[in-house]
Amino acid sequence: MSTVDAHRIRTGRGTELGLLVIALAIGIGAYALVGLGVEDKVPTDVLGYGAGLTGLALLLHLVLRWRAPYADPVILPLVVALNGVGLAMIYRLDLAYEARPNHDHGFASRQLMWTAISVVLAAAVLILLRDHRTLRRYTYTAMVVGLVLVALPLVPGLGQEINGARIWVRIGSVGMQPAEFAKIALAIFFAGYLVTNRDTLALAGSKVLGLQLPRARDLGPIIIVWAASLAVLVLEHDLGTSLLLFGMFVAMLYLATERLSWVVIGLGLFVGGALVAAQAFSHVGARFDAWLNAFDPELYNKAYGGSGQLVQGLFGMSAGGLFGTGLGQGRPDIVPYAESDFIITSLAEELGLTGLMALLMIGLVLAERGLRTAIGVRDGFGKLLAGGLAFVVAFQTFVVVGGVTRIIPLTGLTTPFLAYGGSSLLANWVIVALLLRISNDARRPAPAVSALTPTGGIPVVDAPRPTGDDNVTERIGTVR
């Protein structure tokens, strides 16, 4: 322990500030280039815009210094960069939409507003949630909230069907996609439930064909979630959300039990359910058809449920080539929903393969920093929550980008931080706040320090660890 005292642990806040400067330069630079590309002049409000973005980033940075000084220094800059590039692209599309008669526009200012609200919400989470383990108390509350959120669009009068998918809830003039928030609630539930029941799930039960099968009563909650996912898929016509929620659950189940059997069972259930759905429900089958035979003229020209949007997106990406057309100089606006579901093809067209690779790298590093946080944190609940949240960001990116690049069937999910959409932005920023909060715990100096200074110590660290925690050797292994 003396070695811990000998080294002063760096908070990383200075590094974060430096990285934030780069991230802001990317976002604000992109905004200026859009103006140059589309209108031959730097947008007149670039200073105000830059000041706003900088202010938001600085706000979170200061909150971190105050309330989570040991938080991961890379996560915030990565997210600021993604959000900034997304805003610039939405602004660019807005300019193209404005030039067209009868096209909805004004996305950029709304996205900027949502960014501000999201950042404030993330700051609030960091300030109010002093310790992520508090959330464990609300395990079952989170389950109820999660399932209610998933089911909310089905409530008559509240839910709204847009383009065939019933994933929207409208209260007054404000629309939102509750599934985005459901993933946070369900992640909390899964983490809390699994950390308590991991031993019984992992060890009890009989062995069949080399796979350790769980007991039926341990299976109960999984069956509930599986049924809920399929219900979402079936009733709301939302392939993406069900895939996302289920993927997150399987991943967390695997983290908790270290049993591959759960993954196999989970995937088996989902694939089986999806295949049945593809046969039984025309809209699911159509998605598969549009994926496999995208270039079929009949499917391409189909007004609804065809492959036109997908193929237009691919055309956009190919037009971008290796280096892209440059911001403001492509035609991403040709693709329907270029600012939300297809923001990736818009970015790929104007920034090229190079730019897309860079954005994917940012997404990958973000997810890996989240997983690193999970490895670093000492309590099992924190590990599961951080691992699950990091995975869900990565998995959502995979499902969206895989969909538009035709690796997997297209689903209606938004790209985290890049795509237009208030719900998605809010939810993902809350995820980031949670990851930052957990990472503060993961990177904080060992409790031994506080033992030497009883008055200045942080009580929660010294408190006896909850049951289901990791064993002591693992904990020591993570303390530097």
Add this chain to the structure above:
Amino acid sequence: MNTPLRRLATVVIVMFLVLMGGATYVQFFDAKTLNADQRNVRSLYREFGDARGPIVVDGKAVAESVKSDDAFGYQRKYTDGELYSAVTGFYSISNGSAGLEYAENDQLTGRSDQLFFSRVRDLITGKKPEGAAVETSINPAAQKAAFDGLGNQKGAVVAIEPSTGRILAMVSTPGYDPNDLAVHSSKKASKAYSGLLDAEGNPLLNNATREVYPPGSTFKLVTAAAALESGKYTEDSKLLAPDRLDLPQTTASIGNFGGEGCGANPITLKDALRVSCNTAFAQLGMDLGDDALRTQADKFGFDQTDLFIPTGTATSRFPAEANAPQTAQAAIGQYDVAATPLQMAMVSAAIANDGKLMAPHLVDRIRAADLSVVSQTEPSLLSTAVSPSTAATLKDMMLGVVENGSGTAAQISGVQVAGKTGTAQNAEGKAPHAWFTAFAPADDPQVAVAVIVEHGGSAGSEATGGKVAAPIAKAVIQAVLSS
């Protein structure tokens, strides 16, 4: 729990590698196929969405791209579209392009290699690329005079500045309005296009450079040039000029216009050209031989297959082989001799310029969007058609034509006009084409012009080159000299 976390981290890396692989496939390996897909409207949008450079006549844009509020962003607009249709051509989304719009596409779109540096600069500054301006050599007054002179008669006019080869006027009638083809609605554009394809007189064909006609008596300038160049003849050499010339090896014979004599027999070379004596020139052609005629014709630009001004041109032809009777016919611009109106203007221009034929061209210079000159067309010698002394003799003979010969209708008071008429038989039972080619002023030639009015125009079978075509040439010359 750390082992599965590490495995999950690997799974996440694999997921992103798959995404990168997929993106690489779409944006690199499959990009060519996707870009070539007919349903991919991006290449069209890219081309039509950029500000295309203007085509400029005397400082004014006759074709330009103006902002439009549709998905393309720009609409091609032609001012006096029909007047300049032979020059500008058209630029259509669904029907391709023609004329300078086609020939100078790389400059107009800004994609030319010559514009490389301004492209790089645009890339760095993030400025939207703009096409370069194509500045033509067209003289608007001459163009208007030619257009009005032809009126609703089918034909063509080409006027050249002899000392440089700059094309001052190029008109083909009937013309068309390129605006009809430039509309963005592909339905409307296609309708207009098929309408023009079916229209009488084939408006889309540029008669001035893309169509060949029998040159008729205007070709006698070439025959006379060959005779003078041979050294065996002067303008005072006496030629046999029977009322009818029986052709060897056949039962055919050649007569003079209107079946009359040529006023004298034998007749001097100068007078034979002045009254356009067929029998004298047919005999002269046989005496010179087809090789001499062909060599002389080629020096004037016949049989040149790769003449670009920069729009492409049809090849004017002198038959590759001809026996004696065919040579007799060819010597008066019949049989298989074929010439574009541009070609006949080049014959006059070469004579006007002391025998030196300058390469004809439509474009003076290319100017980038920042107004810097990208390229400037320098006058260049295409060939030396005849010696200066032959040129001087021919000029003297052509002056006679306008003074008191078949081309008196081209006389301009105070200006010496040198010219040659032509009345070319073509299809059986159809009125002959009326030709006139000339240059002026004879002592300091500013303009050489060729006019053809197909089938005599409104004068029909009564038409002669001197009656129908010469007044149009006169109007064009006057327009050039007064501007």
